[in-house]
Structures are given as structure tokens and as C-alpha cells.
Amino acid sequence: MSCEYGEKLILYLYGEADAGLKAGVEAHLPGCAACRGELEALRLAGGRLAAFSAEPRPSVLAAVMSAARNARRGAFSFGWREALLSGALASVLGGVFAFTSPAGKELAWNSGLDANLDSVEYSVYQEQTDLSASAGDWDYRYSELEDDAAAVSENA
Amino acid sequence: MELTDAELAAAFKAGDPEALGLLMERHKAALYGYLLRLTGRQDAAEDVFQEVFLKLVKNPGAYGEKEKFKAWLFTVARNAAMDQFRRRAARGEVALEGPDGQAGPADFLASAEPGPEQAFYGKDLGRRIDAALASLSEDQREVFYLRHYSELSFKEIAEALKVPIGTVLARMSRAAARLREKLEKEMQ
Numbered sequence: 001m002s003c004e005y006g007e008k009l010i011l012y013l014y015g016e017a018d019a020g021l022k023a024g025v026e027a028h029l030p031g032c033a034a035c036r037g038e039l040e041a042l043r044l045a046g047g048r049l050a051a052f053s054a055e056p057r058p059s060v061l062a063a064v065m066s067a068a069r070n071a072r073r074g075a076f077s078f079g080w081r082e083a084l085l086s087g088a089l090a091s092v093l094g095g096v097f098a099f100t101s102p103a104g105k106e107l108a109w110n111s112g113l114d115a116n117l118d119s120v121e122y123s124v125y126q127e128q129t130d131l132s133a134s135a136g137d138w139d140y141r142y143s144e145l146e147d148d149a150a151a152v153s154e155n156a
Numbered sequence: 157m158e159l160t161d162a163e164l165a166a167a168f169k170a171g172d173p174e175a176l177g178l179l180m181e182r183h184k185a186a187l188y189g190y191l192l193r194l195t196g197r198q199d200a201a202e203d204v205f206q207e208v209f210l211k212l213v214k215n216p217g218a219y220g221e222k223e224k225f226k227a228w229l230f231t232v233a234r235n236a237a238m239d240q241f242r243r244r245a246a247r248g249e250v251a252l253e254g255p256d257g258q259a260g261p262a263d264f265l266a267s268a269e270p271g272p273e274q275a276f277y278g279k280d281l282g283r284r285i286d287a288a289l290a291s292l293s294e295d296q297r298e299v300f301y302l303r304h305y306s307e308l309s310f311k312e313i314a315e316a317l318k319v320p321i322g323t324v325l326a327r328m329s330r331a332a333a334r335l336r337e338k339l340e341k342e343m344q
Contacts, residue, residue: 006326007326014303016309016310037336037340038333038336040339041335044339045300052189054185054188056205056206060202060205064176065173069173
């Protein structure tokens, strides 16, 4: 049967008791076999957990790191291309907004800006398609490598 | 000087993937040990371990830096393990750490490299302790494992589990009483 010191005992064992509580538990322990037993049982169980030091296989860590590095590379590549294309698009749109007067509209119409806009839009679309295909290739290659790794560990 | 967890997490967010490697290296033994105990299976523990860190890869902002990194890590791991457990249960798979302690994680752990402490405990005593741990309720076991592996304070554990600290301490206290009852013979 446990006494009312149960939770105080837990704080004491795990170093979370203040000085007063610690002194109280230490004074209580010599006269309470149940509390001494609980302390010992917790120490035994804690020692059992500490007795093993298992770690995930290196392939698990490698897969996470590979994903982290790929994500970083992907973010950089995408940002750079996007920035370039966005800049080009912004310049063209700026040119369009510069021709807002009737005369400007006429000028914009005759200058072939519409055709240029279409061309830029198409370039953006192409770049996005290429990026998407490239990402798909990486995913496919990654799954192939995972299969290879699984085959190697099966043979080992 | 060694970088803190928060500094490494910030470096990762800023674009340094190697910072994640250092975080993983720092916490892998404790987190994996915890997951192995929770799930009872090497493949399940590794899946959840990977899932936790990939969550950070996919969304570096998932860790908000307001809380302790270790508390975030163990909370996410615990929730992911619970999700996995529910999926396994839905598929009709049996939890390996059953109430009888018949097929606990020690079956797998026994294949790990034995350390001096393991030799000290011995196989029989070790199995009896595993059986005693398996006799704890799920709540008691969870708190005990979380405290042992994460070394978070009881207040932090209470926040992670979203329960009052009194509940955490009560679960630990009941776990202690249960372990004493089960291990009484060993302690005489």
C-alpha cells in the first residue's frame, strides 16, 4: 500500500523536489518500506531502459539527410529561376502599364508587347514543366536507390 | 562552442541541411529508444523516427522555436507513434507490448549490443522488469518512457501530453506502486 508521499517521492527521485520537499522525503524514507520499495522499483526499471542503447540504422538517417539536401537544392534552383522569370515578367508588365493613355494603348498594340507577353508566359510555363519533370526524375531515381539499398541489406 | 538545439533548428530553417544532421545525431539514441519501447518494433520505430524528421524537412516552420526542441520532437514522435498504432490496430495487427509482457520490445532489444549494465541485470531479471513495465497501463507507461528517454521535466511532459502536471505525477506514482508490486521479489 502506497502512502501519501507517492507524488513527492517522484519529484524527489527525479531531482525536481525543492530543498524543503527533499528534506521531508528523506526524513520519511527510513520509516516507510513502501516508499523505499517504489524508489528501488523505479531505479530498477530505469536501469533496464538505460541498459540498451539502440539506434536507427544508418540508412534511416541517410534517407532523411538526402531529402533535406534535395529540398535545399530544389528550393535554391527554383528560387533562382523563378526570380529571373518574375523579373522579366515584371519588366514587361511595367512597360504595358506605362502605356495607359489612348495614345499609349495604340503604341502598345503596335509595338508587339502582347506577343512578347505571350512569349514570356510560355517560357514560364516551359520552365515550370521542366522543373516538374526534373523533380519527377529525382523521385524516381531516389526510389530506385532505396530499392537497391533494400536489396543490399537483404543480401547482407 | 556547441550550438544549442534552437540554434541548429534556426540554421536548418535558414537553409543549412547539415544542421538537421547534427540535431538528428544529438537526439537519435533517446528518440529511437523511446519509439522502440512505444512501438515494440524496429521497423515501426524507424518509420516514425524518419517521419518526424521528414516533417521538419517538408515544413521547417513546423517547429516554432518557442518551445524546447526536444519537447517538440518527443511530442511529434509520440503523436506519430499513436497514429501508427491506430493504423496497425485498424489492420488487426497486435500490439507487441501486450498486457502479459509476452512479446515486448525486449525481444528485439535483446539482439542489440549488450552493454555492461545489461550484463549486470541479467536476462531473467531483465525479462521480469520488462514484464513489470508491460503490466503498467498505457498512460503510466507513456509517462514513464517519456520521462526516461526525453529527460523533460514533469511540467514539460504535462504540456506535451496536454494534461495537468498533477495527472502526470499521479500516473508516475501509480506506475511506481505497480512496479514495486511486480518486482517485490527481486528487491528482497
